[in-house]
Amino acid sequence: MVVATRKVGILTAGGDSPGLNAAIRGFGKAAIGYGWEVTGYRDGFRGLAEDRRVKLTSSALAGILTVGGTILGTSRDKPHRMIIDGETRDMTDAIVATYRKAGLDALVCIGGGGTAKNALRLSKAGLNIITLPKTIDADLAMTDASIGFATALEIATDAIDRLHSTAHSHHRIIVAELMGHGAGWLTLGAGLAGGADVILIPEIPYAVGSIAAAIKRRVKAGTNFSIVAVAEGARSVEDAKALAAAQMRMEKAGDRTAKEAARAEYDLLELQHVGNTLRLAHQLEQLTGLESRVTILGYVQRGGTPSPVDRLLGTRVGSAAADLVKEGTFGVMVAARGDTTVAVPLAEVAGKRNLVPADHPWIAAARHVGTCLGD
Numbered sequence: 001m002v003v004a005t006r007k008v009g010i011l012t013a014g015g016d017s018p019g020l021n022a023a024i025r026g027f028g029k030a031a032i033g034y035g036w037e038v039t040g041y042r043d044g045f046r047g048l049a050e051d052r053r054v055k056l057t058s059s060a061l062a063g064i065l066t067v068g069g070t071i072l073g074t075s076r077d078k079p080h081r082m083i084i085d086g087e088t089r090d091m092t093d094a095i096v097a098t099y100r101k102a103g104l105d106a107l108v109c110i111g112g113g114g115t116a117k118n119a120l121r122l123s124k125a126g127l128n129i130i131t132l133p134k135t136i137d138a139d140l141a142m143t144d145a146s147i148g149f150a151t152a153l154e155i156a157t158d159a160i161d162r163l164h165s166t167a168h169s170h171h172r173i174i175v176a177e178l179m180g181h182g183a184g185w186l187t188l189g190a191g192l193a194g195g196a197d198v199i200l201i202p203e204i205p206y207a208v209g210s211i212a213a214a215i216k217r218r219v220k221a222g223t224n225f226s227i228v229a230v231a232e233g234a235r236s237v238e239d240a241k242a243l244a245a246a247q248m249r250m251e252k253a254g255d256r257t258a259k260e261a262a263r264a265e266y267d268l269l270e271l272q273h274v275g276n277t278l279r280l281a282h283q284l285e286q287l288t289g290l291e292s293r294v295t296i297l298g299y300v301q302r303g304g305t306p307s308p309v310d311r312l313l314g315t316r317v318g319s320a321a322a323d324l325v326k327e328g329t330f331g332v333m334v335a336a337r338g339d340t341t342v343a344v345p346l347a348e349v350a351g352k353r354n355l356v357p358a359d360h361p362w363i364a365a366a367r368h369v370g371t372c373l374g375d
């Protein structure tokens with residue numbers, strides 16, 4: 001059924017990413033081109049719950065293509081569990097009310113896995129929702145690409161390139177921690193492109209002894225420095241086992257008390273993981289005798305101007321979303337597939353994660369060029 005759409009809303013949710021503004025502009029310009037009114041909601045789902053909005057006119061969309069972050073602001077707030085005045089509240093009804101009051105015909109939400117889950121819930125509550133894939137972690141299921149990853153990959157690769165100067169001049173180990181949440185795409189990609197000697201990702205638990213042995217082999221062969229690219233979610237074999245066991249207990253816990261106890265155990269393990277990169281560098285220094293240093297790249301990876309790839313992706317999926325609204329296709333994510341886009345039902349995206357498979361060609365390439373993967 002073709003809906004005569006007149007009013008559309010858009011928001012950005014989750015962590016900021018380079019290319020978000022390109023997507024806002026891509027959707028907004030296409031929508032304005034169709035003669036629609038475009039409203040931007042501030043700070044993710046919170047702005048929708050609190051009805052904080054801005055009119056997105058052509059002039060509001062001008063000059064944002066190259067700007068990092070999001071002109072709308074963002075937050076990690078969930079519609080069904082939002083902290084309001086210190087209390088956790090379900091704001092779904094408030095969100096539905098905002099949508100209805102504004103007379104919206106559709107809402108575009110740009111975000112990652114969490115946004116897909118939240119959007120699915122709102123879609124079940126009756127909203128016409130479309131999501132656009134955004135995450136520097138590249139862990140969204142069902143899409144070839146997500147907004148932000150390409151830029152983060154460039155930044156992280158450039159950082160690894162630059163770390164080589166100090167590593168080889170001072171004959172040091174430099175352990176560089178990269179983002180990625182529970183997925184290793186960013187670290188594996190940047191590690192490969194930057195020629196890291198060791199790449200540690202969450203999908204392959206590591207043994208410190210194997211890493212030290214690889215570094216010592218390099219020293220023996222005449223190279224007395226090493227770059228270790230470690231994903232923030234990478235864990236030693238022992239830590240990964242403990243976490244998996246805690247996760248299992250959480251899933252299997254029968255009653256609420258058991259669930260809470262298992263959750264507390266899991267949270268403690270996550271807390272203990274903080275500082276893991278520093279511990280790893282210290283262990284490697286002890287085991288190899290090489291001086292070790294740590295560089296945590298952090299938010300630099302998702303800051304600043306989006307790369308051409310992300311500008312292009314944002315523009316493609318943003319404008320494709322306007323076409324979906326026009327034809328009345330809702331409850332979907334605009335996925336990138338090769339040079340084109342496809343509408344994937346949100347139910348096929350929400351709750352799924354795209355992790356690095358053991359047989360992925362990047363893993364094979366890393367092993368071929370002699371990179372230690374910690375196993």
Ligand code: F6P
Nearest residue numbers: 015076135136137179180181302
């Ligand atoms: O999902 C993007 C990401 O940058 C992850 O790589 C990282 O784990 C997380 O966000 C950091 O979240 P926050 O911005 O809430 O500190």
